[in-house]
Amino acid sequence: MHWDRLDLDARYLFRIRAYAAVSADPPVFSHHSAAAIWGFPRPTSWPTDVHITVPQALGGRSKPGIVRHSATTPDALPSGAITRGGLLVTSAAQTAVTMARVLPSPQAVAMMDKAIHIPRRMAPEGSPVTILVSRDELQSAMDTLAGSGRRYGKSAALRAGDFASTQSDSGGESISRAHMFLLGFTAPELQVRFDDAAGFIAYVDFFWRGINKVGEFDGHGKYVKEAYMSGRTTAEIVMNEKRREDRIRACGPSVSRWDWPVARDLAAFGMFLSRIGVPGRVNTPTFLRRHRARCRCR
Known part of the structure; x- marks a missing residue:
């Protein structure tokens, strides 16, 4: 090695x-x-x-x-x-709750999401993919924490657990979703299925139905890691992604993508979401100015 x-x-x-x-x-x-x-x-x-x-x-x-x-x-x-x-x-449930006490909120959400994620796809042999933790098991670990008296990070961990979703497919999606919430943007629907006359197209990461907008987190891993490539070359994956996106656009929605540098930078991500027209629950530009001053976003 x-x-x-x-x-x-x-x-x-x-x-x-x-x-x-x-x-x-x-x-x-x-x-x-x-x-x-x-x-x-x-x-x-x-x-x-x-x-x-x-x-x-x-x-x-x-x-x-x-x-x-x-x-x-x-x-x-x-x-x-x-x-x-x-x-x-x-245990996976205990680990997720423990880490949620010490990590920044978006990273805590990413771990909680992974713990309870329910894969949509079947394993190659046709058997269901197993999940790490059921929602009930995670809730039990959170209940134990809730009854444990004063502990560092307790409130933050409980908030992350309440916000966790079974539908986030990757850490990048989870971080993006948490940042959308922190920035005050309207929550999207997750993993919405699209079909056309030729059949199934894809499940998209985010969909804002009110503005007919699809959002996709574009992580580097899908183009280089063997677990995602399934024997395909990077060029083949890029072309498959392009055809997939073209079919989604033909159904009506516009499609916007972002990567890790944007997703990690709270201020940059907020500007990006504003630019593509995602509505906010609050006055987003004002919120961004306050947050940048408070958190020293880089």
Whole structure:
């Protein structure tokens, strides 16, 4: 395995597995490490530290490269850990709620969305794709947090859980949807199906029916990652996307796309949505001026 050929996600997972391999007892991975193991999206880089949870009675100190967390709830104890990919890890529901306490709201929403996402497509062999967490399981973890007294990030995590949707297909869609809300724009419908005389076209990421506008988050991964390419070349994917978009436009809606640089930048995204005509719930330009002054958007 060549380190310089691994992407950042793979490098972090390699660190996690390396720590598991040299540990005397199987560690219970939690927080950022659990999120990476579950495949939760992280729009920014993963940390280099490996995070584990230990029973409160064991205590112990963190050391360079390893962050130890003391379990404070029964579902975080090693006895309640789940095995995933040969590693012991906190449950997907607990991981999503834990991360929502420490991450900025849009990133927390992205992890919550991934946890409860219900795929529309079937697996290649024809069996249904399994979901990580049911909405009820996530709600149970949120209820545990709600009854846990005063805790850092509690209110933010509960808000992210309430806002989470089963319909976001990617971290980029989730971040975009959260930013639409923060900026005061009208919420779109998610994953709306389009068909024409030739049959099924696609499910679109966002649709504002009132202005007949389709919005698509255009992540880089679909053009370069094997999981999305399914044996196709980048050129073939680009042409397929163009034909798909042409068919949608022929049905009447206009189509606008944005990528990560726009989606990450709250001010730039707000200007983009205003430019393509998405209506706002509030005076968006005024809100943007206030937010830029308060948050120092870059």
